[in-house]
Amino acid sequence: MNSNSRADALLANLPRDDRGRLKVFLGAAPGVGKTFAMLQAAHTQMRQGVSLLVGVVETHGRAETEALLGGLPQLPMLRSEYRGVMLEEMDLDGLLRAKPKLVLVDELAHSNAPGSRHAKRWQDIQELLSAGIDVYTTVNVQHLESLNDQVRGITGVQVRETLPDWVLQEAYELVLIDLPPRELLERLRDGKVYVPEQARAAIDAFFTQTNLTALRELAMQTAAAQVDNDLALGYRQLGQAAPAVRGRLLVGVDGDAQAERLVRHASRVAQRRHLPWSLVHVDNGRFFDELARTRLQNAQQLAERLGGEVVVLRAPEVAKTLIQHAAERRASLVLVGQSRPLLRRRLFGGGLAARLLRNAHGLEINVLDSEARADQPRSSTPRTLRWFDYLLAVVATVCASALAWAVSSVLALPNISLVFLAAVLLVAVRSSVGPAMVCSVLSFLAYDFLFIPPNFSLTIQREEDVLTLLFFLLMAALTGNLAARQRRQLQALRDTQQETSELLDLSRRLTAATDRQAVLSAAQQHLAGWRELQVCVLDNDGQQGWKLETGGSVEFSEFERAAADWAWQHGQPAGKGTGTLPSGDWWWLPLWVDDAPLALLGVKPNEGEAFSPQRRRLLTALSQPLGQALARARLAEDLEAARLHGETEQLRSALLASVSHDLRTPLTAMRGSIDSLLALGEAIPLDDRRELLEGTRDEAERLDRYIQNLLDMTRLGHGALKLARDWVSPGDIVGSTLNRLRAVLAPLQVSTDLPADLPLLYVHAALIEQALINVVENAARFSPAHGRLQMQVSATDDELVFAVSDEGPGIPEAERAKIFDMFYTAARGDRGGQGTGLGLAICQGMVGAHGGRISVGEGIEGRGTCISLHLPLQAQPQAEMEQAV
Incomplete structure (x- = not known):
């Protein structure tokens, strides 16, 4: 035994904090004492300090049971009316809210009242276990789904309330409550199980010595199988060799009456032999009526409930396909039902079991006898014939006879048979084997009656004509069967191609989707082609509120919302x-992906349409790539959020570094000047005092500009900037800018080119002036001492340009687009390594708010930088132009 198996076994035996434990009290029949034993165990737990609640316990009027129940805390039952009858059910939500350590739930296989959250009580128990609550429960062996047929065969009673075997197999502890049949019958006669009237009816119908003995054996076998599983688990925990799981069981199922019986038998065999098992249906294109389809679907659903795998294969040969699939899955046992003794099966190699026995090598083939089918109630649904296909066979024969009669004067007798063969082929291609065989027989009779001498008679005079007719009938049957088989294969391939195309088309659409909305749109576009269904996708906002993301409107009733929430x-x-x-x-x-819900897919059939199991399975298959695409979209959103968070942190760090320097520098200079004036006072010469005060004023103005830049950038980023437009002369903007920056521009050689016939601008004058000030100040900062700085204003038909050129270090072409980013302070950039890097970003925001743009080029004589503000021109007002002239 490897270490992984031992580790799995040890982990399986460890208590899980997130899931409760199930203890089942199993009995062979009602009255053996299951509920009494459960209540006794509950009293023991309560004496040990375990908090518990009684969810539901059925005493059936037994005094001893009621006495034990009286000492336990109980949760009131829920009452509901159904068809005039008041029903009581367990309060599942109340138990989940109270969340005791242990809950008592009687009658595990009970069917809940209509309108309950779950159809079966064992589903309620699964929800309690998922909430971390331990459960004690009771069940009789006849309620196990895999034993349903055996119980019916033993007692003659069809048990309607059943539960999947895996529920019992998941129990942490199974306690067999046994009572000899004679003692149980005595208890029944004494009225300790049912009231006297019910007791007499039960003894006559169900509680017989033979029935109870057989049920007792089934209960012991079930308990023994559980003990065997526990023993195997114990061996694996010790690291010793346990009974190895070898091979696999395959059960071949068709749409006949014994399909569910086969599945139940396969479940029991797999459980006893410790084999995984699969239900395999080979679709060879044979026509299934509604009854056969329903039987097959019920068998598949039953297999899923019993823990089996459902496999659907498409191939023309059933036996060959089963053998191939068994080899692929390394199966050791194949279970099939006994085929009906049809004549054609005897002539062409026997039924499925005979072909498996003949061709399978190294496989164990088990055949379940079909004699028990006689005990099953026959369906009242009449088998409908496909009248149209058989009518086509008759019409084709009539047409072929007319055509053959028309050409009989020019064609020899053997060639006329080809006309009838063509009719048989046509019917086979258009329908199936049955109508094709009917057409071949009718063609045989028509050929004999019309063309074999003596005409208009079924008698045959010449011996060679008998052989001709027999060969004709054989060829017609073979060609019809072959053509029908090819049609079935073609239809099966079409169905497979359709399913594959559905998956491929959705996967292709989802691959191109980059975000959640794109994924949902792709899914909606794909599913919109299913005209018989309404499809929607919902998202949960975390507060039990549903948001429709795609699809049609959804009217949430109480049941719909409860089902969606669950x-x-x-x-x-x-x-x-x-x-x-x-x-x-x-x-x-x-x-769901990785145990996390991403969305909820809702499907509703349109009025008068059916939601077929094929569509349900296909949607389940499509949900996997859809869920993965939603997970990929969420991951992309998380990565984008992480990237934005990183950029935000980077900007914040740059802002703190820049602001801490650019704000502290003027404050330090101002503080030094003020301290000097306070300390020395009149001792400082008048000119020096004036210089200190002017320096303080300049630094205060510098600090004011920094703060104004931050405030302007904040207003631009939040869209709070309001444009108070008015007509203004470009010369006024230039003059005001130079006047406000006279101290900054004093060391430089400033020249302006301002034509007299410039048009007026319809702008917010203060904002454009501030933008021009930022550009000029930026140019002055990086101009060399006594360097040149040129300001040129020009106009075209649709825009006016303010161009500011300097002789500074310039900006590399690769970095020119970055200088307008906030906090950009590259060493070679236009703002060098100092400053907040907001000046040019603010310029771009202010100019952009007016519908303009900023460009960067070469400076004076190819040196330095030239930054140009481009502002759009409006139609000039006539009055203002005349006043300007």
Whole structure:
């Protein structure tokens, strides 16, 4: 035994904090004392300080049971009316809210009242276990799904309330409550099980010595199988060799009456032999009527409930395909049902079991006898014939006879048979084997009656004509069968291609989707082609509120909302067609990836349409790539958020570094000047005092500009900047800018080129002036001492340009687009290594607010930088132009 198996076994035996433990009290029949034993165990737990509640306990009027129940805390039952009858059910939500350590739930296989959250009580128990609550429960062996046929064969009673075997197999502890049949019958006669009237009816119908003995054996076998599983687990925990799981069991199922019986038998065999098992249906294109399809679907659903795998294969040969699949899955046992003794099967190699025995090598083939089918109630649904296909066979024969009669004068007798063969082929291609065989027989009779001498008679005079007719009938049957088989194969390939195309098309659409909305749009576009269904996708806002993301409107009734909430919380389908809240009209499928819900897919058939199991399975298959695409979109959003967070942190660090320097520098200079004036006072010469005060004023103005830049950038970023436009002369903007920066521009050689016939600007004058000040100040800072600085204003038909050129170090072409980013302070950039880097960003925001733009080029004589502000021109006002002239 490897270490992984031992580790798995040890982990399986460890208590899980997130899930409760199930203890089952199993009995062979009612009255053996299961509920009494459960209540006794509950009293023991309560004496040990375990908090518990009674969810539901059925005493059936037994005094001893009621006495034990009286000492335990109980949660009141929920009452509901159904068809005039008041029903009581366990308060599941109340138990979940109270959340005791242990809950007592009687009758595990009970069917809940219509309108309950779950159809079965064992589903309620699964929800309690998922909430971390331990459960004690009781069940009789006849309620196990895999034993349903055996119990019916033993007692003659069809048990309607069943539960999947895996529920019992998941129990942490199984306690067999046994009572000899004679003692049970005595208790029954004494009225300790049922009231006297019910007791007499039970003894006559169910509680017989033979029935109870057989049920007792089934209960012991079930308990023994559980003990065997526990023993194997114990061996694996010790690291010793345990009974190895070898091979696999395959059960071949068709749409006949014994399909469910085969599945139950396969489940029992797999459990006893410790084999994983699969239900395999080979679709060879044979026509299935509605009854056969329903039987097959019920068998597949039963296999899923019993823990089996459902596999659908498409191939023309059933036996060959089963053998190939068994080899691929390394199966050791194949279980099939006995075929009906048809004549054509005897002539062409026997049924499925005979072909498996003949061709399978190294496989164990088990055949389940079909004699028990006689005990099953026959369906009242009449088998409908496909009248149109058989009518086509008759019409084709008539047409072929007319055509052959028309050409009989020019064609020899053997060639006329080809006309009838063509009719048989046509019917086979258009329908199936049955109509093709009918057409071949009718063609045989028509050929004999019309063309074999003596004409218009079925008698045959010449011996060679008998052989001709027999060969004709054989060829017609073979060609018809071959053509029908090819048609079935073609239809099967079409179905497979359709399913593959659905998956491929959705995957291709989802691959191109980059965000959540794109993924949902792609899914909606793909599913919109399903005209018979309404499809929607919902998202949960975390407060039990549903948001429709795509698809049609959804009217949430109480049942619909409860089903959607349950599916979202538990990651399992709910609603229509399921065992959880099936009263609604929608089927809810959660899209989960890594145990996290991403969205909820809702499907509702249109009025008069059916939601077929094929569509349900295909949607389940499509949900996997859809969920993965949603997970990929969420990951992309998280990465983008992380990137933005990193950039924000980088900008914040740059802002703190820049502001701490650019704000502290003028403050330090101002503080030094003020301290000097306070300390020395009149001792400082008048000119020096004036210089200190002017320096303080300049630094204060510099500090004011920094703060104004920060405030302007904040207003620009939040859209709070208001444009108070008015007509203004470009010369006024230039003059005001030079006047405000006279101290900064004093060491430089400043020249302006301002034509007299410039048009007026319709702008917010203060903002454009501030933008021009930022550009000029930026140029002055990086101009060399006594360097030149030129300001040129020019106009075209649609824009006016303010160009500021300097002789500074210039900006590399690769970095010119970056200088307008906030906090950009590259060493070679236009702002060098100092400053907040907001000046040019503010310029771009202010000019852009007017519909303009900023460009960067070469400076004076190819040196330095030239920054140009481009502002759009409006139609000039006539009055202002005349005044200007």
